[in-house]
Amino acid sequence: DIQMTQSPSTLSASVGDIITITCRASQTINNWLAWYQQKPGKVPKLLIYKASTLESGVPSRFSGSGYGTTFTLTIGGLQPDDFATYYCQHYNSYSGTFGQGTKVEMK
Amino acid sequence: QVQLVESGGGLVKPGGSLRLSCAASGFPFSAYYMSWIRQAPGQGLEWVSHISTTGITIHYADSLEGRFIISRDNDKNSLHLQINNLRADDTAMYYCARFRWGEDIPFDLWGQGTMVTVSS
Numbered sequence: 001d002i003q004m005t006q007s008p009s010t011l012s013a014s015v016g017d018i019i020t021i022t023c024r025a026s027q028t029i030n031n032w033l034a035w036y037q038q039k040p041g042k043v044p045k046l047l048i049y050k051a052s053t054l055e056s057g058v059p060s061r062f063s064g065s066g067y068g069t070t071f072t073l074t075i076g077g078l079q080p081d082d083f084a085t086y087y088c089q090h091y092n093s094y095s096g097t098f099g100q101g102t103k104v105e106m107k
Numbered sequence: 108q109v110q111l112v113e114s115g116g117g118l119v120k121p122g123g124s125l126r127l128s129c130a131a132s133g134f135p136f137s138a139y140y141m142s143w144i145r146q147a148p149g150q151g152l153e154w155v156s157h158i159s160t161t162g163i164t165i166h167y168a169d170s171l172e173g174r175f176i177i178s179r180d181n182d183k184n185s186l187h188l189q190i191n192n193l194r195a196d197d198t199a200m201y202y203c204a205r206f207r208w209g210e211d212i213p214f215d216l217w218g219q220g221t222m223v224t225v226s227s
Contacts, residue, residue: 049213
C-alpha cells in the first residue's frame, strides 16, 4: 500500500495568514491526489482533486500543487471559516488512502 | 435532493456482525463507483473499500483482513457493507461516499455517517 504522510500535524495561524500543508506519498502517484476539509462533527468536504483542480464552489484562496510524490495545499489569506482539519488522499480505482490529517488552529 | 443516507450502525459485541446500508437519491446511482470510509473517534479518515458501477470490481484496504464485504443493489439505489468478526478497533463512524471515478473526481458526496460501536 502507498502511504501518505502530511506535515505538519498541527499548524497555528491567524486570520489573513498564508499557510501551506505538505503531503508526501511513499511512491509516485502522478497527480492522483485530493484534499479535503473537515470541521468537528461534520462530514469531510472535497476541496481539490487531480492535485490542483478546485472543486466547484470552493473559494479561490484554496490552491493545490505537486506531482509525483510531493504535494501542497495552500490557503492564501486564512479566513475564520478555514480553521479545520485537512486531509490529503491518494485515490484511484483500487485505493483511497488518506494522510493522517493536519489541524489548522487559531494562534 | 442529492443525498446519501447511511443506516445499520449500533452497539455490537466483539465477534459479532453488522450490515451497514447507504441509500442514495437524487442522482443516477448505477452510474457511479461508491466507497466506504470510516473514522474512529478523534482519529483520521480511513478508506475501507470501493465498488464499481456494476459491482464486479471491488477493492479493499489491505489492513482489513478480509472481514469486510462491500456490495450494491442498483435496482434499489443502495450500497452495503457487511462487517464480520467485529473488533474493538472497528469502532468508528462509517461513511458512504460517491466516487466519480469516470471523471477523475474522488469523494464529492458523503453521507452523514452511521456509528458502529464494538464493546462487550
